[in-house]
Amino acid sequence: MIFVINVTAIYASFSLNHMNAIYWGAILPVLYAIVVAPHALIGRPGMPRAAITKALIAKWNNADDLSRYIIQYWMALAYPSTSWKKRRNSVTLYLTSFFLCACYFAKESFVAGLIMFLAGYVLYQMSLRVDRPRLVYANPEFRVGGNDESSRREWELAAMSIIAFADLYPDDGTLKESANQVSEDGDVKFLLAHHRYDHGASWAS
Template sequence: MILVINAIAVYASFSVNHILAVYWAAVLPTLYALVVAPHALIGRSDIPPATITKILANKWDNAEELTAYVVKYWMALAYPTTSWRKQRNSVVLYLTSFFMGIVYFLKELFAAGMFLFVVGYVLYKMSLRVDRPRSVYANAEFRGGNNNDLARKEWELAAMSIVAFSDLYPDDRKLKDSASDVANDGDVKLLLAKYCHDNEAA
């Protein structure tokens, strides 16, 4: 729906003969940056970090490390069925923002152009974070490491965080299913054997 509305707004900005029509394409990216992006960028959890660590410590030897990753990417982990859609939306909208920013500069609407570049940057940063754990987990380069220990380390944290997050909401079926899918991965089973001393997730 957002993509359709965005396409209509961009089309209207160039085709409708109205003094404010040129700004219509800026409305949706701006709203998305103001309403949705902060939750993805701030990295604020719905559960206090100390409580998260306490819960995870019942099963995970690296509970503190997992807590830091979970808090940082809370939005991505909390909404496993929609985080990919938010990532797609943020990509489309940051491209729209940069494009319209260029258009505004060409029309000598410099303040509007600068504002859209800022909006685009915010949405770009959001696109990198809003589905980060699953994007990293699905990335073969992160999984393999490719002589990059940091990449492999993040892959391990991403995989374990997806599994561990379901421990915070044990009655949530979507989170449980998401965790189960990852836990059945052969490489993840090795991580669970190493770090999870109550290996029910595997």
């Protein structure tokens, strides 16, 4: 839907003979950057940090690390069935924003160009965060890690956070299904054995 609306708005911007038509294509990216993007970028959780840690500490010996990661990517973890759509939308709209930015600067409409550059930057940052845990988990380069220990570490946190987030909302079927799928991964089972008490982990992380 976002893609169709965006294409229609851009077409109208460059085809209609109206003095303000050129700016119509900017409306959707700017609104998305103002209304939707902050939820992905600010990392504001749906419950207090203390409550998150308290819920996780009963099952995980690395609850503090998981809490930090979950809070940072709360929106991505909270909406597993739609986070990929938000990422697709943000990619579409940040490309649109940078395209319109170039067009506006070419027409010497510098204020509009600057606004679109800022909107594009915000949407680009959103595209990096809004579905990051699942993108990291699905990325074989992060899984292997190679010489970059931080990549492997983030892969571990992403995988465990998907499972741990379901612990915060045990009655949510979508989150539980997502967690169960990740739990079947052989590498993840190894992590659970080291960090989750009901899988045999010790109390020392």
